[in-house]
Amino acid sequence: MSTGAASTNLKIGIVGFGNFAQFLAKTIIKQGHSLTATSRSDYSQICLNLGVSFYKDVEAFLEADNDVVMICTSILSMSEVMKPMPLHCLQRPTLFVDVLSVKEFPKNFLLQVLPEESDVLCAHPMFGPESGKNGWKDLTFKSNRSFSRLFWFAVLVLKKEEGCRMLEMSCEEHDKMAAKSQFLTHTIGRILSEMEIKSTPVNTKGFETLIQLKENTTKDSFDLYSGLFLRNRFAKQELENLELAFKKVKQKLLDRMIDVQDIDDVPLSQRVE
Amino acid sequence: MSTGAASTNLKIGIVGFGNFAQFLAKTIIKQGHSLTATSRSDYSQICLNLGVSFYKDVEAFLEADNDVVMICTSILSMSEVMKPMPLHCLQRPTLFVDVLSVKEFPKNFLLQVLPEESDVLCAHPMFGPESGKNGWKDLTFKSNRSFSRLFWFAVLVLKKEEGCRMLEMSCEEHDKMAAKSQFLTHTIGRILSEMEIKSTPVNTKGFETLIQLKENTTKDSFDLYSGLFLRNRFAKQELENLELAFKKVKQKLLDRMIDVQDIDDVPLSQRVE
Ligand SMILES: NC(=O)c1ccc[n+]([C@@H]2O[C@H](COP(=O)([O-])OP(=O)(O)OC[C@H]3O[C@@H](n4cnc5c(N)ncnc54)[C@H](OP(=O)(O)O)[C@@H]3O)[C@@H](O)[C@H]2O)c1
Ligand SMILES: NC(=O)c1ccc[n+]([C@@H]2O[C@H](COP(=O)([O-])OP(=O)(O)OC[C@H]3O[C@@H](n4cnc5c(N)ncnc54)[C@H](OP(=O)(O)O)[C@@H]3O)[C@@H](O)[C@H]2O)c1
Numbered sequence: 001m002s003t004g005a006a007s008t009n010l011k012i013g014i015v016g017f018g019n020f021a022q023f024l025a026k027t028i029i030k031q032g033h034s035l036t037a038t039s040r041s042d043y044s045q046i047c048l049n050l051g052v053s054f055y056k057d058v059e060a061f062l063e064a065d066n067d068v069v070m071i072c073t074s075i076l077s078m079s080e081v082m083k084p085m086p087l088h089c090l091q092r093p094t095l096f097v098d099v100l101s102v103k104e105f106p107k108n109f110l111l112q113v114l115p116e117e118s119d120v121l122c123a124h125p126m127f128g129p130e131s132g133k134n135g136w137k138d139l140t141f142k143s144n145r146s147f148s149r150l151f152w153f154a155v156l157v158l159k160k161e162e163g164c165r166m167l168e169m170s171c172e173e174h175d176k177m178a179a180k181s182q183f184l185t186h187t188i189g190r191i192l193s194e195m196e197i198k199s200t201p202v203n204t205k206g207f208e209t210l211i212q213l214k215e216n217t218t219k220d221s222f223d224l225y226s227g228l229f230l231r232n233r234f235a236k237q238e239l240e241n242l243e244l245a246f247k248k249v250k251q252k253l254l255d256r257m258i259d260v261q262d263i264d265d266v267p268l269s270q271r272v273e
Numbered sequence: 274m275s276t277g278a279a280s281t282n283l284k285i286g287i288v289g290f291g292n293f294a295q296f297l298a299k300t301i302i303k304q305g306h307s308l309t310a311t312s313r314s315d316y317s318q319i320c321l322n323l324g325v326s327f328y329k330d331v332e333a334f335l336e337a338d339n340d341v342v343m344i345c346t347s348i349l350s351m352s353e354v355m356k357p358m359p360l361h362c363l364q365r366p367t368l369f370v371d372v373l374s375v376k377e378f379p380k381n382f383l384l385q386v387l388p389e390e391s392d393v394l395c396a397h398p399m400f401g402p403e404s405g406k407n408g409w410k411d412l413t414f415k416s417n418r419s420f421s422r423l424f425w426f427a428v429l430v431l432k433k434e435e436g437c438r439m440l441e442m443s444c445e446e447h448d449k450m451a452a453k454s455q456f457l458t459h460t461i462g463r464i465l466s467e468m469e470i471k472s473t474p475v476n477t478k479g480f481e482t483l484i485q486l487k488e489n490t491t492k493d494s495f496d497l498y499s500g501l502f503l504r505n506r507f508a509k510q511e512l513e514n515l516e517l518a519f520k521k522v523k524q525k526l527l528d529r530m531i532d533v534q535d536i537d538d539v540p541l542s543q544r545v546e
Contacts, residue, residue, distance in 0.1 A: 177473040194518035200450040226529040245467035256499040
C-alpha cells in the first residue's frame with residue numbers, strides 16, 4: 001500500500017461493477033482516488049463516462065497495481081468470481097474489502113482463498129443507491145476487520161469524507177442482527193410486491209410506508225435478496241419466526257371470531273338488561 | 274337540527290368515549306360546538322376536564338337534545354351498544370354519524386335500527402390519535418351518505434375547519450380498499466409485534482419504518498384490529514392473499530437454494546473456464 005505524501009490518493013479496484021459498485025464509485029472518484037473495475041458484463045462505456053478504467057480481462061485488472069480491491073459482486077456469485085482469479089498476478093500485498101450484505105460467509109471464504117500477505121476488511125455499508133441517494137450522512141457503515149492493519153482504509157475512504165458512522169462487530173453478530181432486521185424487511189417488501197399492493201384513495205400513513213418499502217425493496221435484485229437468505233445462517237430461523245407470527249395473528253383473529261359469534265348468537269332480549 | 278344564526282354551533286353527542294372519541298372531542302370543542310358523551314366506562318372526570326357533559330345514563334344522554342350523535346364505539350361493540358338504546362327518547366330528528374373503520378356493516382345496521390326521521394352519515398376519518406397528532410391537514414376523511422341532506426355537517430365540522438380532504442364513495446368500495454390497505458397494514462404491524470422486532474445497531478431505513486409501523490399499530494386496540502377483520506367481508510380474502518404471497522416468496526427462496534446447491538456441487542475444475 002502506498003505511503004507518504006500521496007497516501008490519501010489510493011488506487012482502488014472494483015470487482016463486480018453492478019448497481020451498488022457504480023453508486024460507490026461516484027463518491028470514491030469525487031474523493032480523488034483512482035478507480036479500475038472488472039465485471040462479468042461489459043461496463044467499458046459506463047466506466048469511460050465515470051473516469052474509471054475498465055478491464056474485461058481479470059489478469060490485467062489484477063496487474064493494475066491497486067492498493068485496495070473492493071469486492072462488489074452479488075452475494076451468491078462471489079465465490080464463483082473469486083475462486084478462478086489468478087491472484088498470483090497481484091503486484092503487491094493488497095487490501096481486499098468486501099461489501100457483501102452478509103458477513104460470515106465472505107470472511108470465511110476470503111480468508112481461505114486470498115494470499116496470506118493480503119489484508120481483508122469485511123464491511124457492510126448500511127445504505128444503498130436508494131437510502132444513500134442524498135449523501136451517506138448518518139447511515140451506518142458496519143465494518144469488520146479480519147485483519148486489523150488496514151482499518152484506516154475504511155476510516156479514510158468511507159467514513160471521514162462522507163460522515164458515516166463506523167461500527168465494529170463480529171461477522172456473526174452482524175449476521176444475527178441483519179437477519180432480524182434487513183432480511184426481514186426485504187422479505188416483507190417482497191411479500192407486498194407479490195401481493196401487488198397499490199395506492200388507494202383511502203391510504204393510511206402506515207400503508208403509505210408499506211408502498212414505499214415495497215418499491216425500495218424491489219429495486220434491489222432478487223440475487224441480493226436470495227443471498228441474504230442463503231448465505232446468512234440466521235435467516236432461515238427468521239423466516240420461520242415470521243411464519244409462526246403470521247399463524248399466531250391469524251389464530252387470534254379466528255378465536256375472536258368465535259367469541260363474537262357467541263355474542264351475535266344470543267337473542268337480543270337476553271342481552272338487553 | 275338547529276338553523277339560523279347559531280347553526281354553526283352544534284350540539285354534538287358522542288357514544289363511546291374511548292381513545293378516538295377523546296381525540297376528536299378536543300378538536301370539536303375548539304371549534305365551539307358543545308359536547309355531551311356517554312360510554313360503558315365512567316369518563317365523568319375526563320369529561321369534566323375537557324368541558325364535556327358526561328351522562329352515565331343513556332336515556333338522559335338521548336334527551337340532551339343533540340343535533341348530531343357521533344358513534345365512536347369499537348366496531349365489534351356497536352350493535353351491542355346501539356340495539357338497546359331507547360331511541361324514542363330523542364327530542365328531534367337527529368343526524369347519526371358513525372366513524373367506524375369499516376363501513377358496510379354500520380350502514381346496514383344503522384339503517385335498520387335508527388328511527389326513519391334520523392339521517393345517517395357513514396364516515397371513516399383516515400387518521401387517528403397517532404397520525405393526526407399534528408393536525409388533520411392532508412389526511413382523508415372518507416364519508417358516505419346513506420342519506421344526503423346533512424352532508425354539510427361533515428363538511429362544516431370536520432373538513433372546513435381542519436383542512437381535511439373529503440372523499441365520497443360507496444361503503445362497499447371503502448371496505449374493499451380498506452381491506453387491501455388499512456387491514457393489511459395493521460396485520461403486518463401485529464405480525465411484527467408478535468415477532469417482538471427491536472431496533473439494532475445495523476438498522477436499515479426500511480427496518481426503521483417497520484419498527485415505527487409496529488409501534489403505531491399496537492397503539493390501537495386489538496378490538497379495533499379484529500373489527501377490521503370480522504366486520505369487513507373483504508378482509509378474509511386479504512389475509513389469504515398475504516398467506517399465499519408469503520408462501521410464494523418462501524418457495525422462490527427454496528428454489529434458489531436448489532439452484533445454488535447445484536452450482537456449489539460442481540467441482541471447481543469444471544466451473545473455471
Ligand atoms: N444495493 C445495495 O443497497 C447494497 C448495499 C450494501 C451492500 N450491497 C452489496 O453489494 C453487492 C452488489 O449489490 P448490487 O446491488 O449491485 O446487486 P447484486 O445483484 O447483489 O450484484 C450485482 C453484481 O454481481 C455480479 N454478478 C451477479 N451474478 C454473477 C455471476 N454469476 N458471475 C459474475 N458476476 C455476477 C454482477 O455482475 P455484472 O453486473 O457484470 O453482470 C454485478 O456486478 C452485493 O454483495 C450486495 O449485498 C448492496
Ligand atoms: N383510533 C383510530 O385511529 C381510529 C381512526 C378512525 C376511526 N376509528 C374508529 O373509532 C372507533 C373507536 O376507536 P378507538 O380507537 O377509540 O378504540 P376501540 O377499541 O375500537 O373502541 C373503544 C370504544 O369502544 C367502547 N367499547 C368497547 N367494547 C365495548 C362493549 N362491549 N360495550 C360498550 N362499549 C364498548 C369503549 O367504551 P369504554 O371506553 O367506555 O369502555 C370505547 O369507547 C372504532 O370504531 C374505530 O374503528 C378509530
